[in-house]
Amino acid sequence: MLEIKNLHASVEEKDILKGINLEVKPGEVHAIMGPNGSGKSTLASVIAGKEEFEVEKGSISLNGEDLEELAPEERAHKGIFLSFQYPVEIPGVSVTNFMKTAINESRKARGLDDMPANQMLKLIREKSEMLEIDRKFLSRSLNEGFSGGEKKRNEIFQMAMMEPKLAILDETDSGLDIDALRIVANGVNKLRSKDNAIIVITHYQRLLEYIVPDFVHVLHDGKIVKSGTKELALELEDKGYDWIKQETVV
Numbered sequence: 679m680l681e682i683k684n685l686h687a688s689v690e691e692k693d694i695l696k697g698i699n700l701e702v703k704p705g706e707v708h709a710i711m712g713p714n715g716s717g718k719s720t721l722a723s724v725i726a727g728k729e730e731f732e733v734e735k736g737s738i739s740l741n742g743e744d745l746e747e748l749a750p751e752e753r754a755h756k757g758i759f760l761s762f763q764y765p766v767e768i769p770g771v772s773v774t775n776f777m778k779t780a781i782n783e784s785r786k787a788r789g790l791d792d793m794p795a796n797q798m799l800k801l802i803r804e805k806s807e808m809l810e811i812d813r814k815f816l817s818r819s820l821n822e823g824f825s826g827g828e829k830k831r832n833e834i835f836q837m838a839m840m841e842p843k844l845a846i847l848d849e850t851d852s853g854l855d856i857d858a859l860r861i862v863a864n865g866v867n868k869l870r871s872k873d874n875a876i877i878v879i880t881h882y883q884r885l886l887e888y889i890v891p892d893f894v895h896v897l898h899d900g901k902i903v904k905s906g907t908k909e910l911a912l913e914l915e916d917k918g919y920d921w922i923k924q925e926t927v928v
């Protein structure tokens with residue numbers, strides 16, 4: 679599904695990504711970990727096509743199609759969803775109305791007509807129940823001010839509505855209390871399917887106890903220096919990143 683080959687990317691003439699190779703297949707969940715500033719969000723942004731990042735070398739393709747010439751909206755239409763990318767603080771728009779827009783946007787991208795209003799409401803109700811989102815939350819206005827955990831729920835909810843092929847969830851666990859972490863992780867698990875792939879960027883192994891990834895990659899100074907399974911995340915939590923640095927130097 680996603681194939682990244684020897685990707686080098688910069689921002690403001692600063693080299694950030696220095697030769698990333700990554701293959702993500704349908705049905706897989708990949709976790710990306712790494713110290714602050716190692717390039718995790720940059721990698722997410724480059725995949726989504728954010729304009730401030732410059733691809734210097736290498737390629738990114740989705741289902742065999744090179745993404746280089748595609749703008750962020752076009753990549754979104756191809757089924758790439760990046761959390762944080764969408765405005766979530768629109769005045770006077772309720773969560774429900776925002777989700778209706780998300781449903782129809784993604785249908786339009788797939789060449790489908792708008793979904794009838796009653797069907798949309800049914801879908802929103804079903805998915806909100808699945809994701810443990812209550813009715814009161816649905817009627818809240820987007821500019822009302824959401825806590826960090828509530829924003830994360832909105833992101834997962836939006837992902838549920840858009841049914842992306844590739845979802846990239848950045849800082850998935852940042853600012854979440856234990857209950858919110860469980861709810862968000864359960865939501866992600868419910869959205870896993872054999873047809874989509876999910877990349878989770880996280881600092882903590884705890885999240886990966888809930889969302890068990892197929893692969894864990896450690897990014898360090900713009901390179902993937904180690905890949906493994908969830909045991910790698912455990913090892914990292916025990917030993918810290920210096921251990922990886924030492925390993926790769928040897």
Ligand SMILES: Nc1ncnc2c1ncn2[C@@H]1O[C@H](COP(=O)(O)OP(=O)(O)OP(=O)(O)O)[C@@H](O)[C@H]1O
Pocket residue numbers: 689690692694712713714715716717718719720721730
């Ligand atoms: N828009 C930008 N302008 C200038 N430098 C940037 C920009 N975005 C990222 N960088 C730089 O790129 C490097 C990697 O940042 P990035 O946000 O990708 O790291 P990260 O691994 O996601 O870090 P964190 O764990 O702190 O979120 C940092 O040195 C950062 O200062």
